[in-house]
Amino acid sequence: MENDEKKGMPIGVFDSGIGGMTVVREIMRQLPHERIIYFGDTARVPYGSKSRETVTRYSRQIVRFLQTMCVKAIVVACNTASAYALDELEGEIDLPVIGVVKPGAKVAAQVTQNGRIGVIGTQATVGSGIYTTYIQKINPRAKVIGKACPLFVPLVEEGLWQDPVTDEIAMRYLGGLIDSEIDTLILGCTHYPLIRSTVGKVMGEHVTLVNPAYETARELKELLHKHGLSSDRQPQLGTNWHQFFVSDGAEQFIHFANSIIKYGVLSAKVIPIEDY
């Protein structure tokens, strides 16, 4: 296929559930000419408590589904899947693939002044040490301090984005990071950009927050450009310009997705992901 044909093909984005919509939001902002095929694995969420083998198997199924939708590139918009499955996926498929971990790690390694970087995320992401690995490849003397924040996802999903309870939980989770004198903090879970202001308030102005969703969209832009795959099509919103798929609970997905992106998610289709 010629690159000119490929340019018009969509970008596949997937996550364990709804959180990857913060990455979709950034892609929509930074790459408005690109069409997106999103898959949220709402039947099998969360990935954070699952083993490497399980997450890799699920990710392979989703990639097979996205390939049936003729995507030109794949964004793994899930920290756990990026940590566990990205390297294997890269070796198996003939498409550009990027995850959310490397772009966030790269920027954090570059912007820190004192070499002390915090990472917050699920138990799986923090426990995997994946951010530390990538940060230290770039900045071997960087000290990375991880902190799992298991209540942030349910608080975000309950809509308590700005709430005294979320403030209180944030103060408990982040106190140790403040004491560690980090100057950079990675929001290492796709839900966390939605409570960015709470985290910023607790950490203080001298701590730079790194949003991997933003950095991933930036890196995707460069990647498409490098491969000559950037779309120049005019977006046609209100049609099926973007398409959303889930493995369960389409109504619930649409409701929450529309609280994240102002552009309305008009519909979402349930597909039997285990058959892929």
Next chain:
Amino acid sequence: MENDEKKGMPIGVFDSGIGGMTVVREIMRQLPHERIIYFGDTARVPYGSKSRETVTRYSRQIVRFLQTMCVKAIVVACNTASAYALDELEGEIDLPVIGVVKPGAKVAAQVTQNGRIGVIGTQATVGSGIYTTYIQKINPRAKVIGKACPLFVPLVEEGLWQDPVTDEIAMRYLGGLIDSEIDTLILGCTHYPLIRSTVGKVMGEHVTLVNPAYETARELKELLHKHGLSSDRQPQLGTNWHQFFVSDGAEQFIHFANSIIKYGVLSAKVIPIEDY
């Protein structure tokens, strides 16, 4: 097989994850001569956000697994699976099966004085209206008021069983039930007995809390007696008297399970439930 042989066989108990361990705790207390085979579907938790079809399919797989372990009866220790799958399971297998919903509903319908009963649980359990259905079969004039409390499970799993944050969230969730002047409240999620004291404090002494885990163990005792299946074996703790299986994350399961039951969960085995 003679009933005398059957009596020594274990009881199968399953849940979407860890919460069913509160039912196990009650069975251990009330039926100390019974052996338990527990399965927690930790790879596919939570069921609350999944469709009826998915939950029924998962439940069938688990029942097939439990049947390979030669159980003499099955306890569906999960409100969502009891709501969605119990009736179908009852028609499909030749073993006594009980869920957690009917026993809790029966007691609530009996103990209410003013006919106003509250039910708290996941969105799925409350949305299904299953408690209302069973309560009104017994007490057609009862008024049932449901309230989903999505943050209770993550708060319990984070260990905040007695904590100001849990108090604050409980006050928000339960305020409407207090205004509704209920005199009976069903803890309609297997995690909730662990925050029973918080719920009791917020609701006040005049509201009777119904714990379906307790009522289910009581009904199981009657059911075994009726079928002549009660075990008279002497428990041999510290051996494999009870056995625990999960679909993922055995270490995490053991850790949390041991915070629920004083009797130590020594080991848990991961099995590939999707193969059943």
